[in-house]
Amino acid sequence: MLEYSNTLADQAVLVTGANRGLGAALVAEALRRGARRVYAGTRQDLHGVDDRVVPIRLDVTNPSQIGAAAGAIDRLNLLINNAGVGHFEDLTDPAVLAEHLRVNLYGPHAVAQAVLPKLIASGGSVVNVLSIAALASLPVMASYSVSKAAAFSLTQAQRALFAGRGVRVHAVLAGPMDTDMVRDMAIPKSQPAEVARSIYDGVLAGREDIFPDPMTAALEEGWDNGPLKALERQNAGFAGVAS
Secondary structure: OOOOOOOOEOOEEEEEOOOOHHHHHHHHHHHHOOEOEEEEEEOOOOOOOOOOEEEEEOOOOOHHHHHHHHHHOOOOOEEEEOOOOOOOEOOOOHHHHHHHHHHHHHHHHHHHHHHHHHHHHHOOEEEEEOOHHHOOOOOOEHHHHHHHHHHHHHHHHHHHHHHOOOOEEEEEOOOOEOOOOOOOOOOOOEOHHHHHHHHHHHHHOOOOEEOOOHHHHHHHOOOOOOHHHHHHHHHHOOOOOOO
16 A cells, blocks of 8 residues: 655556656656656657656557556556546537547546556555546636546546545646647646646645645645535445445
């Protein structure tokens, strides 16, 4: 089980979408914190990486690649579902919404299910990288917002359902970052390396919902004792009741 500390010593971590942006920062920060092994899931080849990094070809919409990735991992303490897609659009094309759901919702679900036995064995954790757009839709990225809201609900369901098997589940509710997705938008952005540090800080402190940047920090105050969290805990009591 992950200890509440600032270290990942002797831990094995899988990061999806690891080739750039926040994913690359999460890999680097895991190494800095002493991870024994970092499985870097990408759709492209990685070159010149640390010898503790194991590149894995992983398209989270490809069941065969997900199965092969799970089979290539010998031990796993932490899954970080970071791979995602985000387009600027207005819900007029249903194919765009379907693409967002495939990557941002069905992908994290499929990867988590594939590696769940390994997380159960280690008493590990799942981290789903979401967005504050999961809480309040960003209309210029409507399908992205819808998919992240669905992924937040998925995270809450996983949290309740996996708890009895000794696996913790964390939601990362992040604001805009200086990555390819919103780089051209004239809005304040956080640096991926800073967000990655905050994510690991939150996971290792045992925080269920992580607000990793200055823009989202204001939401954190009172969150754990607020009405939405109370409702989530109430609903979690029904886990395992329905057959």
